[in-house]
Structures are given as C-alpha cells and as structure tokens.
Amino acid sequence: MRLPQIRLESQRAEIQIQQSAGKQEIRQPKADMTIQQPKAELSITTSSSKLQIDQTQAWEDMNLMHIFKRNDRFAQEGRSAAQEGMGRRAQQGTEMMRIENEGNPLVNQAVTNGHTPMKALGIKFIPSQFAVKTSYQPSEVKIEVQTNKPIIESTVNKPEHTYERSQLEISMKQHHNLDIDFINLYS
Known part of the structure; x- marks a missing residue:
C-alpha cells in the first residue's frame, strides 16, 4: 500500500556581510619651541696697584x-x-x-x-745695603657676574586625529524558503 507523502524542502536564510576596514590616523606634530639665552652680565673693576720707592737714603749715601x-x-x-x-x-x-x-x-x-789722625781703611758700599726702601700694594680685582636664565617658550601642538568609520553592508544573500509538496499516491 502506498501512503500519501508530504515532502518538505526548506532553504534557510543567509545573511551577507560586507565590511570595508576603517582608517584611523593619529599624527603628533612637534612642539614649537624657542630658546633664547641672554648673555651673562660681567663687570670687572680694579683698583690701581701702588709701588712706592724711597731713594732718599741712597742719594744721601752718595x-x-x-x-x-x-x-x-x-x-x-x-x-x-x-x-x-x-x-x-x-x-x-x-x-x-x-x-x-x-x-x-x-x-x-x-x-x-x-798730627792728624790716621784714616781707617775699609770697604764701604755706596749706597748702603737696604738704602732703597720699597713698598708695594697690589691692585684689587672685583669680578661680579650676573647670570641670566634662558627664556624658553614652547607651544604644544594638539595631535591631529582623522578617523574614517568602517563601512558595514548587511544584505540577504539568500531568503528563507519552504516548499511543501503533497504527493497523493492513490491516483
């Protein structure tokens, strides 16, 4: 005996996804910087040195x-x-x-x-030893230095950020389908 048959054919749905990659760029520009170094201020003062020579006794000895x-x-x-x-x-x-x-x-x-007295013989140095007197006062040097700090100016640049979103396309590649066949075998 032959029985009637039901034949079911189904097709499942399929989704199709297409994606393009996103792009992200980050760029950090260098900071703008200027540095100036002012010269140090230097002042030097000196007092005169003094040399005194006294030859009075030497001239008197001569x-x-x-x-x-x-x-x-x-x-x-x-x-x-x-x-x-x-x-x-x-x-x-x-x-x-x-x-x-x-x-x-x-x-x-x-x-x-x-009788006149006899003269004494002997060596006499003219001028006498240490007849010339000297005194020396050295000069004084005063050095003053004033340093100046460097002038630093800097400007920080913000990062440059560009972003392109990824594209996502979703579509139906295949729709679902259900086919039902009824086969009557009696006829």
Whole structure:
C-alpha cells in the first residue's frame, strides 16, 4: 500500500556581510619651541696697584741730597766738631793746670795736636745695603657676574586625529524558503 507523502524542502536564510576596514590616523606634530639665552652680565673693576720707592737714603749715601738737608747735616757736623773741640781744649786746659802731676802734658798735647789722625781703611758700599726702601700694594680685582636664565617658550601642538568609520553592508544573500509538496499516491 502506498501512503500519501508530504515532502518538505526548506532553504534557510543567509545573511551577507560586507565590511570595508576603517582608517584611523593619529599624527603628533612637534612642539614649537624657542630658546633664547641672554648673555651673562660681567663687570670687572680694579683698583690701581701702588709701588712706592724711597731713594732718599741712597742719594744721601752718595752725597747727592737736597741743599736744605745738606745745610742741616753740615750745621750738625760743625756743631758736634765745635763741641768736640771745646771738650778737647777743656780737657787739655785741665791737664795743664795740673802740670805738677806725673806725666808730661805739654809733649803729649803737642803730639796729639800736631798730627792728624790716621784714616781707617775699609770697604764701604755706596749706597748702603737696604738704602732703597720699597713698598708695594697690589691692585684689587672685583669680578661680579650676573647670570641670566634662558627664556624658553614652547607651544604644544594638539595631535591631529582623522578617523574614517568602517563601512558595514548587511544584505540577504539568500531568503528563507519552504516548499511543501503533497504527493497523493492513490491516483
């Protein structure tokens, strides 16, 4: 016996998706920067150095002195020579007053007054040692430096961002379908 049959054919639905990739670009421009370095301020001050040379004693040792100084020296030498002479004469007068004492004052005084004393020989340095006097005051140097800080100016640039969205297309590639066939086998 033959039975009737139902034949079902189905076709499922299919979706089709097409996608184009999105694009994203990020670009970071460099910062704009300027740097200036002002020069340092430098000031140098110096005081004069002083050198003093005193040659007075050296000139006097060489007998090359100012006339007023020479007159004073000659006057002092004359005074002391006069005082020496007066002292010598007073001593000799006292010796003559006491002629009765032992000794022969007349002969001794004649020998002393009749002969000039012998000059002493020796080396004398002209001018004498350390006759030239010096004094030195060095100069003073003052250095002042004022540094200046650098001037830095910077501008930050924002990042440049571009974005292109991805494209997505969804469509039906195949629709669903259901076919029903009924087959009667009795006929």
